[in-house]
Amino acid sequence: MAPEKGPGDHTRLMAELAETYTGYAPRSAALNDRANEYQVDGGSHALRLIWPFPPRIVSARGAWVRDEDGHELLDFWQGHGANLLGHNPEVITATLARAFDEGWGLQTG
Structure with a gap:
């Protein structure tokens, strides 16, 4: 009988991914560390879902957001659908x- 295949231990992989992401977005990481001093898990319920830390958004227009590190990100989330017209529609x-x-x-009134 073949051994069962399971997910295995991904601890090292997750640590490497967190380190890579922190190097990719150091300003967002620093802002998250600061936010953790004042808020539970550094922010609102939606932010807490993004591991190891969320991008810290500084501007948004249409379907795109820009983080503190200058990365342009396509926002598939769109505020749980609240931004169906995009961010800041004219x-x-x-x-x-x-x-x-x-x-x-x-x-x-």
Whole structure:
């Protein structure tokens, strides 16, 4: 009878991947270390799902986000679908800018 095949121990592989990722995104890693001092696992529930640490996003437009390390990332998550129009869609940002310029009372009733 052949031995059972299982997942095996991937401890070394995971450590190597974490080290490689930390080298790829050192600024995000440093921000995560700092965030861990103030928040549980360094952030909100969604951020805690990304191991060993999440990219720290500094800007977003359309389907793309840019992290603290300057990497452009395609955002497949899109805020659990809340950003179906993408990040900062002009149809929304232009309307909000007009509302602010005209002094609309947002959330007044």
